[in-house]
Amino acid sequence: MSRPRLYRTLRGVLAALVPVALFGALAGSAQAVPAAPAAGWPDPVPVVSHVETTDPVVFITIDDGWFHDPAAAKLLLDRRVPASLFVLPGAYSYDSGYFHTLLDHGRSRVENHTINHPDLTTLDAAGQRAELCGARDQHLAEFGDGPRLMRPPYGVYNEATRTAARACGAEGLVTWTHDLTTWGSVAPPTPTLKAGDIILLHFTETLEQDLKRTLDLAEQAGLKPAPLREYVAD
Structure with missing residues (x-):
């Protein structure tokens, strides 16, 4: 084969191969781009164990809801305590009036604590949504x-x-921030409360005395109970 003809043949082969190589490179680059998050997937909520605030406030939260103590309810109403009640639906299924009174005549609000009180980390995403959306x-x-x-x-x-x-x-x-529930014969701690602390109590037989002790600790620290929703919710 003559040299000019050989050059023409090589140019033809290269012309055919270059587009293929470029396409392969582009395809490889496209595959390296990470997939975007699914549209509409919600951002995770913030986690709060203490509210950063200079306001002289403390937050009282009460969990579960199984024991309905009239004396504790009276204290919440008389002292106008803005408590956040993380109750289970089953706890008001047999006596919803107890909680209606706290909500309708006091400053308490009901919040989400799931339906069945499971360890949520043992459930998949669908199971967690079923618990939380069901309670809502x-x-x-x-x-x-x-x-x-x-x-x-x-x-x-x-x-x-x-x-x-x-x-x-x-x-x-x-x-x-602090669990001030009386558990059995174990005396709860008596911490020096700070502005923004979140106090955990439970609807147990000792709720009235736990509330009194918490309110006394808050007063000693120069703090007043405030609605948690106003400081955490968007």
Whole structure:
């Protein structure tokens, strides 16, 4: 083959190969781009165990709701305590009037604590949504006021919990600064409270005395109970 003819043949082969190589390079680059998050996937809610504030306030939260102590309810109403009630639907299914009184005549608000009180980290995303959205729907149907905060049972959560909370209408995942519940014969701590502390109590037989002790500690620290929704919810 003559040299000019050989050159023409090589140019033809290269002309055919270059587009193929470029296409392969572009395809490889496209595959390296990470996939974007699914559209509409909610951002996880913030986690709050203490509110950063200079206001002289403390936040009282009460969990579960099984024991309905009239004396504790009277104290909440008489002292106009703006408590956040993280109650379970089953706890008001047999006596909703107890909580209606606290909501209708006091400053308390019902928040989300799931339906069945599971360790949410043992459930997949769908299971967590079922617990949180189900509790939201039952609260809304019973009280006409949907929860805006959620507390995971046992204070245990993962990223799926934070996302499920947002999907089910919550604006914050709340844990606590101090648990001042009386558990059996063990005396609860008596910490020096600071502005922004979140206090955990429970609807137990000792709720009235736990509330009195908490209110006394707040007064000693120059703090007043405030509505948690106003400081955490968007």
